[in-house]
Amino acid sequence: MVSRSSSTPSTGLTARVTQPGTAVLTSQQGERSFTAATTKTAIGDLLRYVAAEVANDGRPIRVETYDEAGDQVPLLVHHDGTVQQAPADLINSSVGGPADDQPASATSEPIAAVATSPAGGGQAAIELASPTQDSPAPSAIRSPATPDIHRPRPAAPKLGVQGLIHRATKVNLGLSKRERTYNQLVARIRTPLPQLHRCAFISLKGGIGKTTSAAGFGHTFAHYRPDSVFVADMNPDAGTLAKRTVGAPLAGVKPLLAAIQAGQVNSLTDLSRYTRAAGRLTVLPGDPDPQAGQAMDADDFRTVMDVVQRYYSLILIDTGDGVTRPITPGILDGVDSVVVAATHSKDGAEAAIETLDWLSGHGYEALANSAVVTLSAKDRVSKEIDKAAVAKILDARAAALITIPPDSHLADAGAIDRDRLAPATRRVLMEGAAAVASHWADIDQYPGH
Incomplete structure (x- = not known):
């Protein structure tokens, strides 16, 4: 006793x-x-x-x-x-x-x-x-003649x-407070779309988690939302989105463009011949051949998106490194929000700040002001780098700062399986997806490009 x-x-x-x-x-x-x-x-x-x-x-x-x-x-x-x-x-x-x-x-x-x-x-x-x-x-809601006798x-x-x-x-x-917060994140991610929304993942520098963020956000949206989610690889330099989602370097965007120009894509079934499924996420692979991708310009991007957005209302776009490619104006003119990648390293943090500055200085102030920044804790930096100071600087510039913790599954650089991610990683990806979803909670906040 x-x-x-x-x-x-x-x-x-x-x-x-x-x-x-x-x-x-x-x-x-x-x-x-x-x-x-x-x-x-x-x-x-x-x-x-x-x-x-x-x-x-x-x-x-x-x-x-x-x-x-x-x-x-x-x-x-x-x-x-x-x-x-x-x-x-x-x-x-x-x-x-x-x-x-x-x-x-x-x-x-x-x-x-x-x-x-x-x-x-x-x-x-x-x-x-x-x-x-x-x-x-x-x-x-009940009829006046039939009172509701059930307790909630x-x-x-x-x-x-x-x-x-x-x-x-x-x-x-x-x-618990944790579960109430979780339910609030799910509710924000599932917010019904009042209209088409396109989100671009951009950075001036490669290797700082841009494609990983695009794949992670895509899987998160697809897991929680009832509608279909589409993610496209528009990197002209042999993008790796297909490797991070499907697990193989596949070609898709250039053959799709050629089929559209030939008048051969007139239904979702036609479009699906050029896409791959990663769970509930629909993926349009880029091109393993950098020269094939290099030929795409802003008009080509618009041609592809005009078809994709007939069938999908939430479209994520993984872009190439830098903002001076011929395809870049078409992407930035056609998206409603951006996610900017960053790391704790000096060049990784500076690249994010320079990306935001470039957007502000080239007519995309609304995108810069509403940008979500993903800070990937993947780089090993010296003790001379003040990680808290880096996060504070980026947080002051971003509409939302999402810090992705170290995760061995992400570090493998293979296809991302959401179930194999650490709970903390899944949670911050939910926070990132919810931050993007906040753009369509109020239609007046759309950049309107």
Whole structure:
């Protein structure tokens, strides 16, 4: 039995998920492990054990719960068998910090009832409590003659310790701050397009993550958006977008241009003969032959885009290095936003600033002012480089600064598999995609070229 010296809830009782399928309860008497086939079952066994201790002792138990990521949700188990998130004043007084990120209403009422066996032998079941009288009024549209008697159902948590507990016990502790932020990013990425949007990935210097950003943003948009996403390689110098998405140096844009000029592309089926699929992302490869790509100019770009935009409303464009190529005016005149690549190295950071300056000085002020800058932490730089200062300078120039952390999968320079990216990398790519999506949240912010 877990002993407590007073009626004040114990703060020494903790529950952690140490590995998939194993939960450990730590008390003054030591540790007790609960191992099962799944993490959900292990957490359920642990909470049933705690429920039995409540029934035996008759005093509340404070349980600090943690998941694999270290996220914490303090629970309070009462002698009458109710389980709730620990109230804010108790959290502040016992652990010296602010309450968890749940709203006040999440801690004001018991959120679950724990029913133990008559003998207190640890056979406990956790059930959802009945809705309270203070539940918010239903907001659904209803007929005046048919009143809505259903109470709104709160969103079920999927991430963090709240998600683990909900999957194990159906107890809904509400969404954590991390999950609410995640849901907000998803909502921004999925913002419906009011019209065609084209985004170019540009830089004055090569090898600083431009193509990687284009592929990463493309995969992110394709993963979350219901509509089709198109990414095109318009690098005249043997672009590597196909390698980073499909995994092979394929040709596509020049044969497509020739087919369009011959009047042979009149449907999506015709267009698909020159594209490749990378998951849900549609890719138009460049040309492995630099000389073939070099021949394309602004008019050629417009010819290709006139066909592509008949079938796709979100188009990402990976450009070549520099801004003086014949194709560049066609790209910049025809896009609605830009993403500028940068690194922490001196030349990588200067290239981003020079790119923004060039845009501002050549009639593309709106693109420069709304630019998203991706700062790839891929370069090994000396201690003389102040990375924080680089980020601060770029952040002051960009509408949004997205710092892509080191990632071994990205460093392999092969085809990007979103599932193999580190969670932190997937998260910042979501932030980048959401920053691009902010351009069409308000149609008046479009550069209007």
